[in-house]
Amino acid sequence: MRNILAVAGIVIKEMYRRKDFYVLFVLIVLICGIMAFVNIFHDKDIVRYLKAICLLLIWIASLVIAITTTARQIPAEKENRTLLPLLAKPLTRTELLLGKFLGCWVVCGLALFLFYLFFGALAASREHRWPLINYVQAAGLHWVMLGVIIAMTLLGSLVFAAPSSTNTICFVVVTGILLLGQHLHKVAQNLPEPKQSILSAIYFAIPHLEMGDIRNLIVQNWPPVPWSVCGVVIIYALAYTAAFLIAACLVFRRRALN
Numbered sequence: 001m002r003n004i005l006a007v008a009g010i011v012i013k014e015m016y017r018r019k020d021f022y023v024l025f026v027l028i029v030l031i032c033g034i035m036a037f038v039n040i041f042h043d044k045d046i047v048r049y050l051k052a053i054c055l056l057l058i059w060i061a062s063l064v065i066a067i068t069t070t071a072r073q074i075p076a077e078k079e080n081r082t083l084l085p086l087l088a089k090p091l092t093r094t095e096l097l098l099g100k101f102l103g104c105w106v107v108c109g110l111a112l113f114l115f116y117l118f119f120g121a122l123a124a125s126r127e128h129r130w131p132l133i134n135y136v137q138a139a140g141l142h143w144v145m146l147g148v149i150i151a152m153t154l155l156g157s158l159v160f161a162a163p164s165s166t167n168t169i170c171f172v173v174v175t176g177i178l179l180l181g182q183h184l185h186k187v188a189q190n191l192p193e194p195k196q197s198i199l200s201a202i203y204f205a206i207p208h209l210e211m212g213d214i215r216n217l218i219v220q221n222w223p224p225v226p227w228s229v230c231g232v233v234i235i236y237a238l239a240y241t242a243a244f245l246i247a248a249c250l251v252f253r254r255r256a257l258n
Contacts, residue, residue, distance in 0.1 A: 005102070011103025024064060033122070061111075070100070071156070074100070097245070141234070142213075184199055185199075211236065
């Protein structure tokens with residue numbers, strides 16, 4: 001565990017030096033800050049549109065941070081010729097991958113904390129209320145789903161040739177799952193065999209990332225999700241995260257490092 005935490009600490013320090021998060025955070029602050037002072041058509045419910053746009057920007061920014069940060073971890077070690085010296089130390093390939101995953105996941109968690117803190121302050125300034133439980137649930141489910149995406153991207157970085165291809169493919173896959181994943185089963189019911197079985201199999205095989213997206217709960221000021229449901233979603237996300245990490249470790253063990 002000490003080796004895993006050491007690798008994770010290196011990843012976190014690396015993110016401090018890069019400007020990705022700072023640029024995205026400043027852009028979100030500027031866009032949402034300007035919109036917060038605009039009164040469009042004197043609509044009293046404009047705060048709902050503001051919250052929806054702000055949460056959408058937070059999801060986009062978190063996906064950019066998670067995928068781009070994870071996709072370059074192993075390729076950067078190869079390019080800088082630091083992979084072999086790392087593994088020459090008492091550090092296994094599995095520990096290296098788990099450390100990279102943990103570091104990227106913690107970085108995304110810290111980014112989400114700042115994003116949702118800013119969002120909560122902005123929404124409270126307009127609505128004069130602070131639904132803390134809703135924000136905790138939204139940020140927590142968002143974070144565990146990012147764990148699935150980080151593990152999947154880490155596996156992709158070992159399969160595909162370059163970080164650019166990993167970024168592109170992971171963005172396409174994640175966007176497709178978020179937008180279309182929950183509708184695949186309905187579409188499959190109207191298709192003939194064997195297309196119906198194939199599409200249904202894809203529906204049950206893919207990780208349904210939309211289960212962690214409860215933006216409507218905050219936008220519409222609905223009551224919090226039952227904690228039992230949150231627990232099921234967390235277990236579901238952790239299971240997919242573990243599956244992707246196991247697959248990544250198996251691929252990394254068989255891969256030549258030269």
